[in-house]
Amino acid sequence: MKITHEIKDQTITIRLNGELDASSSVLLDEELSKPEIMLFKKILVDCDRLNYISSAGLGVFISHLQRFEDAQIKLIFFNMQDKVKNVFEILGLDLLMTIVSSYDEAMTIANE
């Protein structure tokens, strides 16, 4: 699992590359727990190269969801592969989280 990020104005784009399993979800948790992350208004998560997400990986997003909502930070996922999206949908997370197909779409929603 490789996690990179790109900062542009008030938006941070986090790129997930590989499989988000129990061990790599710790890295993601560290990334999302950084205090500076709260300085951004929008957090975009690029899932183009996310091949697999385990329940531990989902748990990381779930645990930060409320915090971001309270701080009025928008969390948007985009470029999600079908099988990963299916996992989000089965769990019912697609109704709680914003999942869109492309970066542009994500930016549009973020700027609303």
Place this chain on the structure above:
Amino acid sequence: MPYTINYKRLYTFAATVSWLLLVINSLFVNQESYPETFQENSNFLGRLFKVSFIAFVFLTQRASVEAYRGSDFIGYLWKLFIRAGSTAYICGLFFFGDQRLSKFFTPFQGLLEVIYFISFAFLTYFLGKAFYIWRNMILFQKTRALQYEWDWFEFLIYASLLGSLLGLRLLNYIPLLCLMVLYMLFLSIHLRWVAYLTATKKWRSVFLLTGILVGLIIFYEYFEYMLAQHQLIIDFFYDPFLGLTCLFVAIYTLISLLVAIFNLPTSSVFEQKREDLLNFQRLSQSIQQGEDEPQVYNLMFHSAMNASGADAAWLEIINEASQSSIIEAENVDETVVTQIRQVLDKYQVSSVEYVNNNLDHNAGFKALQLPWRSLNVIPLKSQKRTYGTLYLLKDIEQGFDRESINVIRTFTSQTILTIENLRLVAESLQNERYKEELKIASSVQESLIPKTFPSDSWFEISCYSQAAREVGGDFYDFLQLNEDRIAIIIGDVSGKGISAAFHMAQMKGIFHGLMQDDLQPVEFMVKANNALTHCLERTSFITAALYIIDYKLKGFFFARAGHCHTLYYNSMTEETFYFNTEGLGLGIIRDKSYSKRIHNMHYDYNPGDVMVIYTDGIVEARSANQDEYGEERLREMLSKHYHLEANDIKDAIINDLNNFSSEIIHDDQTLIVIKFRNDQPNLAL
């Protein structure tokens, strides 16, 4: 050794009798009252008794010294000095007594002779004991050749008894005597035992050997004097056997004494080497003796100080957090340590091997005005990491030579090896404990999953469950609500391992607790979500699906909380499909709004319908090339096998799944197949 003791007694008895006969014979001869019949043979009889006495004394000693074992050489010398050597000093007393008394009156001849023969017995005893103790010393760490050489020597010595019997004089055979002396010298170079003595023991052996040598001289002086003074007839010293043994004992004693004296200066080196070896041994055995790291460091520190003769030293150990701390220090205080370290840091040699045999040559050290002149820095390093550094100080210049540095380096590497092994042992113990705990958790979890479902005429049910690790996060359970309603729950706790197993147990408790009130599936999910709010950590959630099957209504209610979709075969329409319903997992949102995220469903079933419920471990199972098993393949399996019994449908799916994934399990897998029956219910059940 009963035989030895018997022989010893026999020999002693024979020796005593021979001695008495010898004395009586001598008294008869000197009193000129010898019975005439034996007159002619009196000299021969005297020699015969003498030889038999000597032979039996030697044999007694041979048997008694045989029992001495081991390498307590000082003990041997001490026994020789006390038991045999003291007889020489008694003879010395006789000598002085005779000298004083003969001035006042002429002593009675018979008494003189008895004393003379007592002294003779003493001498023989002394020689016998010395001869056999020296044998033990010579044969210490013997070789086969040496044993052979000694046996010949002993044989030759005993053969010389024949000469004694025939009354031959030793000095008449000078060339033979010279050869024997050479042989004795050859045997006397076997002095290996001296090397095994410590310095103090060497000193002690020097004194004891001197005492033994003095004893020999006293004997010699005494017999010379008695011969000259009283013209006693038998001159023992010219006797071949006694002469030879005397020579041998004297030669070996003298050579031992000289070797012991000359070995004194080197003994400290040998002692040091031996101690180093012992310390190595102790270091390498630390693990078996259950010592801990500080004890090993302590042992290494003192061994290294001892081996190098350092005047001051300290040992720094780097802990997990890369902070170094002094754990041992001797003759040096912390301020000086800091000062020296600062200088070393400046020269960038604080963590490499570094020897400075003349500290005053460096301006930095000179400025500190240390009382020491030599410094040796040895890092404790393995290939993987640095454990610490040992610093040794000496108050002389050129204090550390190659030799001692090598020894210390061996100490440090042995220490590192021991420390690493200690850690490995501790780690494996810890792992063993974890395994044991997991085993307990696994058996507890095993007991939480029902082994059998109620079998009745309404439907058949078949279950399969396989955890990826010792403990899993999947669970299923059932509860008979009343005679025509049964609740079945399936769930999956996020994450794996012990915490997942705990939450699974909690969920089982919640299920049995809440369903006592005969709740609708949605009500149950809302209350369960509420209950889990307080006991589930933020990163965890649970997916579950609850089914309440009503035989009377021929239908079932169900709710899906983020769990995998239910696969269904409808026997009327002959279709297989998934119930694609909405529903959020438990523990994801933890407030009242959860009730909006979950929905009740109702479905009327027909006889022959098949319901397949499972966890994501089934559909997310992966093949060798990372393809997922998937919902579609599962659906196809059901559409092919719906006509089978529930148990056979389950087996067909599991076989297919195992073929697909080559039986490699990444996630817990649970599969339940329920087939509704055609049969009319037996309400009596």
